[in-house]
Amino acid sequence: MTVQTNVDAVTDRAASVLWRFGPMIYGPTILFALGEGAIIPLIPIIATRLGADVALAALVASALVLGQLVGNIPAGWAVAHVGERMTMATAGMLSLVGVLGMVFAPVLGVLAASVFLIGFCAAGFGLARHSFMTTRVPHAFRARALSLLGGTFRLGMFVGPFIAAGLLAVFGDEHAAIWFFGVCLVATVLLVLLGPDPEKQLQTSDEGPGVAEDTGEAVTGSIPTSERAGVFRTMWRFRRVLVRLGLAAASLSAVRSARQVVLPIWGLSIGLDAQTIALVVGISGAIDFALFYASGQVMDRFGRLWAALPAMLLMGAGFLALSFTHDLDSAAMWFAMFAAVLGVGNGLSSGILLTLGADVAPRADPAPFLGSWRTLTDAGGAVAPLAVSAIAAASSLGLATGAIGVVALLGAVAFARWVPMFVPKSAS
Numbered sequence: 155m156t157v158q159t160n161v162d163a164v165t166d167r168a169a170s171v172l173w174r175f176g177p178m179i180y181g182p183t184i185l186f187a188l189g190e191g192a193i194i195p196l197i198p199i200i201a202t203r204l205g206a207d208v209a210l211a212a213l214v215a216s217a218l219v220l221g222q223l224v225g226n227i228p229a230g231w232a233v234a235h236v237g238e239r240m241t242m243a244t245a246g247m248l249s250l251v252g253v254l255g256m257v258f259a260p261v262l263g264v265l266a267a268s269v270f271l272i273g274f275c276a277a278g279f280g281l282a283r284h285s286f287m288t289t290r291v292p293h294a295f296r297a298r299a300l301s302l303l304g305g306t307f308r309l310g311m312f313v314g315p316f317i318a319a320g321l322l323a324v325f326g327d328e329h330a331a332i333w334f335f336g337v338c339l340v341a342t343v344l345l346v347l348l349g350p351d352p353e354k355q356l357q358t359s360d361e362g363p364g365v366a367e368d369t370g371e372a373v374t375g376s377i378p379t380s381e382r383a384g385v386f387r388t389m390w391r392f393r394r395v396l397v398r399l400g401l402a403a404a405s406l407s408a409v410r411s412a413r414q415v416v417l418p419i420w421g422l423s424i425g426l427d428a429q430t431i432a433l434v435v436g437i438s439g440a441i442d443f444a445l446f447y448a449s450g451q452v453m454d455r456f457g458r459l460w461a462a463l464p465a466m467l468l469m470g471a472g473f474l475a476l477s478f479t480h481d482l483d484s485a486a487m488w489f490a491m492f493a494a495v496l497g498v499g500n501g502l503s504s505g506i507l508l509t510l511g512a513d514v515a516p517r518a519d520p521a522p523f524l525g526s527w528r529t530l531t532d533a534g535g536a537v538a539p540l541a542v543s544a545i546a547a548a549s550s551l552g553l554a555t556g557a558i559g560v561v562a563l564l565g566a567v568a569f570a571r572w573v574p575m576f577v578p579k580s581a582s
Contacts, residue, residue: 191314230525
């Protein structure tokens with residue numbers, strides 16, 4: 155009874171400090187995500203203005219994802235050696251270089267390099283906050299805290315395009331949205347450097363042991379400042395969890411990424427106009443966004459599998475069912491319905507990748523491990539659109555959509571198999 159009382163007291167204190175310093179913890183992420191969300195839809199347009207065709211414009215836009223993928227492991231090194239705060243400030247300042255490159259890019263190569271740099275810095279920004287939450291938030295509140303973190307990214311990606319549209323309506327120039335991102339970055343750097351440091355307020359505390367090795371060794375106590383393991387040594391030490399649970403997480407990332415590609419293309423293939431497609435995709439995104447905190451509550455109360463399995467099963471069933479509706483008379487109705495189903499499934503998975511990564515990361519030095527973890531999940535998200543395009547080109551969009559459904563169901567099986575093995579019993 156005394157132990158439970160202490161656990162509740164630790165959790166309540168952590169939650170109180172988390173809310174009190176919420177602007178410092180979540181504010182920089184919201185600002186960065188708003189700016190990034192504003193420029194993402196405009197990258198292909200700017201590339202086209204510089205002479206790119208459709209395929210080349212898409213390639214330039216993909217430099218953002220590629221930069222984030224490449225940046226995860228260096229970001230893990232940076233967080234481990236200079237800390238979360240300095241990593242975020244440095245990433246923000248380097249992103250300003252990318253913003254200036256986008257504004258004044260004379261040729262496509264400069265634009266692509268600038269977009270790549272922004273993606274590279276986004277990796278450092280995301281990993282720094284992920285590492286902070288991993289070391290400073292107790293297990294009992296971890297999923298809700300990380301779901302909120304995931305929700306701030308979703309908010310930025312959801313609201314950012316509307317801000318860009320408003321700026322375009324006022325100024326008539328897509329560069330206005332890029333300057334908006336620059337303003338967000340300046341505010342972010344100032345907030346990180348001049349605001350109170352939440353790392354000093356929310357000290358490490360937890361009700362139980364974390365996973366230090368894939369052998370299950372427990373770690374307690376504060377974060378050491380020396381004897382940090384290197385990134386590649388950490389990857390080798392945690393190869394079992396990365397190859398197993400990490401690949402399951404990559405499958406979820408792949409299904410999420412495929413959803414963003416499949417839904418618009420599916421709407422076009424069944425003859426819907428752009429406005430209808432945007433409405434359907436927007437409703438799906440709104441459902442997704444509305445559920446982000448509920449996902450954290452489910453994970454903290456019932457365990458990680460109660461969010462991961464329903465999410466993967468819903469999205470797997472949704473993709474598989476959608477794949478059979480292309481030639482039906484009521485194809486538009488089925489498209490709208492299954493887009494909503496996919497939105498629910500994706501919303502239920504909000505924060506799960508961040509939370510699982512935090513659960514299995516070493517408490518003493520999580521950043522190098524999280525760099526490897528995020529590289530795997532980002533790789534899944536990067537490969538999925540290419541796989542959809544390749545299968546659709548070789549066969550049909552229906553088969554590509556069904557294949558993503560199969561990946562989701564296999565991912566559900568993998569989560570059911572590996573979460574109980576690697577995630578602490580109190581969280582799984």
